[in-house]
Amino acid sequence: MSRKPVRPTTGGSRGPAPFGTDDSGCFVLHVDMDAFFASVEVLDRPELAGRPVIVGGPDRGVVSAATYEARAFGVRSAMPIATARALCPQGVFLPGRHERYREISRAVMEVLRSVTDTVEQLSVDEAFLDVRGAVRRLGPPLTIGAHVRALIRSATSLAASVGIAGTKHVAKIASGAAKPDGLLLVPVAATTDFLHPLPVGALWGVGEKTADVLRRHGWETVGDVARASIADLERALGRSAGPRLHALALGADPREVQRDRAQEKSIGGERTFFDPVADRGELDRVVLEQSHAGAARLRAAGLVASVVSIKVRYPDFRTITRRKTLPAATNLAKDVATAARELLADVEITREGLRLLGVRLEGLEGAEQGLQLALDADPDASRAEETLDAVRERFGRGALAPAALLDRRRGRSRGEEPRPPVVPE
Ligand SMILES: [Mg+2]
Numbered sequence: 489m490s491r492k493p494v495r496p497t498t499g500g501s502r503g504p505a506p507f508g509t510d511d512s513g514c515f516v517l518h519v520d521m522d523a524f525f526a527s528v529e530v531l532d533r534p535e536l537a538g539r540p541v542i543v544g545g546p547d548r549g550v551v552s553a554a555t556y557e558a559r560a561f562g563v564r565s566a567m568p569i570a571t572a573r574a575l576c577p578q579g580v581f582l583p584g585r586h587e588r589y590r591e592i593s594r595a596v597m598e599v600l601r602s603v604t605d606t607v608e609q610l611s612v613d614e615a616f617l618d619v620r621g622a623v624r625r626l627g628p629p630l631t632i633g634a635h636v637r638a639l640i641r642s643a644t645s646l647a648a649s650v651g652i653a654g655t656k657h658v659a660k661i662a663s664g665a666a667k668p669d670g671l672l673l674v675p676v677a678a679t680t681d682f683l684h685p686l687p688v689g690a691l692w693g694v695g696e697k698t699a700d701v702l703r704r705h706g707w708e709t710v711g712d713v714a715r716a717s718i719a720d721l722e723r724a725l726g727r728s729a730g731p732r733l734h735a736l737a738l739g740a741d742p743r744e745v746q747r748d749r750a751q752e753k754s755i756g757g758e759r760t761f762f763d764p765v766a767d768r769g770e771l772d773r774v775v776l777e778q779s780h781a782g783a784a785r786l787r788a789a790g791l792v793a794s795v796v797s798i799k800v801r802y803p804d805f806r807t808i809t810r811r812k813t814l815p816a817a818t819n820l821a822k823d824v825a826t827a828a829r830e831l832l833a834d835v836e837i838t839r840e841g842l843r844l845l846g847v848r849l850e851g852l853e854g855a856e857q858g859l860q861l862a863l864d865a866d867p868d869a870s871r872a873e874e875t876l877d878a879v880r881e882r883f884g885r886g887a888l889a890p891a892a893l894l895d896r897r898r899g900r901s902r903g904e905e906p907r908p909p910v911v912p913e
Contacts, residue, residue: 528592665682693733698729757846775845778846
């Protein structure tokens with residue numbers, strides 16, 4: 489990324505850990521492939537090893553990825569290809585092969601999910617892991633970090649850098665500082681020692697524009713932002729961004745690693761009836777309620793579903809499921825409910841009624857163009873993440889209304905409860 493922190497890149501795996509080895513409370517790992525697209529090109533064409541390789545264009549006209557040899561010439565991600573050519577005329581310029589990158593991305597993510605199921609994929613080549621649940625099995629976070637790097641190397645022959653910290657924000661910056669091919673632990677107690685000397689652009693979410701604003705106010709480093717008054721930051725950046733940035737500069741980041749919703753094979757709920765229900769009108773209302781809950785969860789997670797299924801259980805515990813593929817993927821309750829009701833209409837309902845009724849959404853994929861953008865865009869640019877966040881926020885907000893409506897429903901389905909919408913701060 490162009491705003492890489494200028495920090496010694498001594499990796500814990502290769503040399504002394506610059507901030508010590510106390511990894512207690514450091515359960516967040518940020519794993520980021522080094523110069524991903526460019527590294528894949530070198531992997532597939534070994535004769536390019538050691539040469540300045542630049543992936544990008546011609547469609548976007550900007551650099552998507554550059555090897556460290558190319559970066560030595562000043563070539564950076566998101567730079568116009570023309571500028572890169574001027575800086576590095578001897579560079580090997582290649583168009584992207586996104587299908588191939590996705591293939592390797594899948595292998596990387598599979599490795600990460602073998603370590604923990606709490607994986608939040610940020611883009612094609614980076615992810616957060618919460619390793620709390622893996623410590624007993626695999627050892628402390630530092631050991632897991634080294635293990636992840638080794639696993640990725642053996643699965644793909646590529647280098648991944650790992651940042652380990654107590655928060656997502658610090659782990660993300662740490663992986664950048666660990667590059668190339670390194671690991672950096674930022675112990676909880678060393679958080680501000682690590683953050684404060686960094687330039688403001690190192691703060692996650694601070695793009696060129698925000699960095700310019702901060703510098704104009706005389707805030708050059710993260711420490712400057714931490715020492716600034718919240719009132720001044722609010723005046724400079726607004727009432728939402730100002731305090732948020734201040735908190736980040738102090739090392740506070742309440743965001744948890746969000747297990748990828750797309751990894752869930754389905755979203756849904758079911759209702760077990762105290763007394764079996766035979767009335768179709770009543771069952772239709774249950775279907776509607778569950779369709780709303782499921783659709784709200786889809787929207788909150790920024791997903792759409794292409795398959796709707798229902799599950800019914802009879803008093804004798806015979807259970808059947810029926811599924812239907814929709815003409816187009818959706819996150820709207822009315823589409824889900826229509827399909828689910830059609831499925832229910834074809835199910836036999838005897839006088840004994842049903843003991844359980846559930847609606848489930850399958851064939852999940854990202855709803856937003858943002859997800860596509862994140863795959864196509866430069867994996868090192870935070871712009872894709874910001875776009876994704878903005879879209880998520882939009883979907884999250886949209887999901888609040890139906891969720892609020894649903895809170896008024898009678899009773900609650902047993903089994904899976906609908907999860908609260910994901911609304912980024
Ligand atoms: Mg990367």
